[in-house]
Amino acid sequence: MSRPTPATLAAPVRSDVRAALEAALADAIAARRLPELPAEAASPPDVARPANPEHGDYASNLALKLARPLRRPPLAIAEAVVESLRSASPDGLPAGGGLFVSVEVAPPGFINLTLSPRWLERRLDAARIAGPDFGRLRAADPRHVNVEFVSANPTGPLHIGNARGAFVGDLLCRVLEGGGHQVTREYYFNDSGTQVDHLGASVLALREGREVPEDGYKGDYVADLARELPGDVLAAATAPGAQAARVVGRWASERVREGIEASLARLGVRFDVWRTEGTLHSEGWVERAVERLRAGGHIYEQDGATWFRSTALGDDKDRVVYRSDGRPTYFAADIGYLVDKFERGFDELVYIWGADHHGTVARVRNAAEAMGYDKARVRMLLVAWVRFVRDGREISMSKRSGEFITLDELLAEVGVDAARWFFASRAASTGIDFDIELAKRQSNENPVYYVQYAHARIASILRKAKATGISAAESLGGLLDDEVALGMAKAVLRLPEVVEDAAASEETQGLTAYATELATTFHAFYRDRRVVDADDPATSARRLALVDAVRLSLANTLALLGISAPESM
């Protein structure tokens, strides 16, 4: 028997259940207990986890779904499929022998399936062999995805308004990677625009002891930059004929960008590509994009400006690409960027944008379509607004008021783990409140500590076992006849399908909910079963194996979220 790869070992249990049902359905048709399937009904069977444990570990509605196309009562279809499931010899099931200990038909036509303890034991042993790979999947359709996020212009440090996009973007990347896809994290910024000139003028003004201009930047970091401004840059800026604000601005924005990179690193976010708007023009990507559109008849001239006919594809209005004075718009860079990204070979482009940018979604996707790209491969994930609150009062984000909070300050207050958990456990599209005081409190008010505590507690048990001279058994061998252990084993083995769902939905709430549930299951197990018991080393060894599998699942889930899994706390 060839040894399965870790990715195979970590495959979702649910897919085995699906495969078994599919095989049983095919068998029932072959045995003429059911008529041939019409082509349109040939999708894989739906499998869900019932809310009520009496309905088994998994339930399928395939009989209900097939009732109409097969023109048979759902109960009759369910009976036919179940007969196939039952008649298959324990090791004759294509998806793996002895998968189920019970298969039942329940009105109005559900098929309820309960997993076999023996099969679960083998699966759990395999998960432990997979180790850190348990929960990392092999994608059926591996894609190389470009995820562009944060993308704040380097005119000042990241503030809490940038926080959600940074976390959501990174979490999306992690979940896609967990689902077996390849990801490039990309940061897009402008280091040559008027904003950068304003920054340069502000720094220069302070350096020369003048007031910051009206449209300049006023934060403390500007004063720091003025102090640090090197003599040679200052000399170059003040040389005759030099564009002083621009020269200083270039230097300052690079310094700010380095600071942003460092802040993001503290969040556990590292970008693969830093791309500037300027290079999209200098490298000719914008021209290439416009030519492509022009060739397709999507460009016209009016009032001296160059327009993209976005309305032809359903947008509200056409969009200017080159202004009447010849300067390109921001949108021009956007379309050049599309060509650049696709030329680099990505299968899919994802943009993490604030919800206030939703108005620009249609034009960019339309431009992609007009240039001959598949619109479905260009997707914008809109991140809703966060109200930052301290003890119930909203924190104003005005830079002028001085209440401006940087990302670094937020992290210093609440910690990376708590912040990551907070954003991971909420859908990106929902507006949320972030109570800084609440997030700070290290108690059971904050579920991240609850989960980390479970991990630390297991680590402590493992230490205790080692000191006692008991080590984890290689195989669970019979342990799952104990119902308490059985329930926990099932919880552990859910991880791969939780990851699968997260990658498919591109949301992480399922992972945090899962980790909380697994921690709860463990704490209950801890209450009901003693793990380390010198009087029963055989049972101890098996329980240690099971508990270690819980630790593994918690650690892998937290790792996927970029959250630490402490050995003690």
Next chain:
RNA sequence: GCGCCCGUAGCUCAGUGGAUAGAGCGUCAGGUUGCGGACCUGAAGGCCGUGAGUUCGAGUCUCGCCGGGCGCGCCA
């Protein structure tokens, strides 16, 4: 006015068309001579904004309305 997002327990939020709608916090009542009490058990608390529709089945899909947020530049 048009477009996008949102409306679920006192609060903050989950809930891939399935069976009795969940979690954390908060409130109330309990629990440890054993491996970590940052733990455990229980209770109260819901016309899932609202009205229709689609179907075997709707918190979930469609449409209308009500309420909230955000957009609607030759700005970035």
